[in-house]
Every structure is written in C-alpha cells, then in structure tokens.
Amino acid sequence: KAAFINFISDEEWKSIEPVSSWFGPSSFLMSSMSALFKLSMWIRHGHGYLTENLGIPVWGSYAVFGLATLFLGMILGLVSEAFETDCGC
Numbered sequence: 001k002a003a004f005i006n007f008i009s010d011e012e013w014k015s016i017e018p019v020s021s022w023f024g025p026s027s028f029l030m031s032s033m034s035a036l037f038k039l040s041m042w043i044r045h046g047h048g049y050l051t052e053n054l055g056i057p058v059w060g061s062y063a064v065f066g067l068a069t070l071f072l073g074m075i076l077g078l079v080s081e082a083f084e085t086d087c088g089c
Helices: 002-009 028-053 058-083
Strands: none
Touching: 028 058
C-alpha cells in the first residue's frame, strides 16, 4: 500500500509509457481474448453440467465436445468452400 501511495505522490506514473492501442481494453485483440475466455467458461460449465447433472462420465463429456468441434469444423469448411471464389490461380 505504501509503495502505491509513493508511486502516486512522487508522480512516478509519468515515466511509464501508455499501453499500446493493440492492448487497450476496447481493441480487437482484447475483445477477442475476452470472447475466448467467455467461451472457455461456457465449455467448463457445460462439462460440469454433463458430468454432474446428467451423470455422463468425463470421457463421455470429452467425446461430446470433440464431436461438436469436428462438426463445427466441417460446417465452417463447407461454408468456406461455398463462398470461395475462383481466382484462376
């Protein structure tokens, strides 16, 4: 606490470089990191629900999420191919 008070009163904060816009709280990078963190929390809660409430074994929960990942990858691949334009490469 004393170090923080000294940091403010001695104006040591003036010598610190501001955070780059890439790492600012409203930047695309930090928004993406926030979305990934929220996704990981959703997956954690989903895993807990599957194992604790529905009684599915842990390996079964992993299988559900693995299959969901494969299915989502297939869907994204199909969408990507559907929108791909022929560039004549």
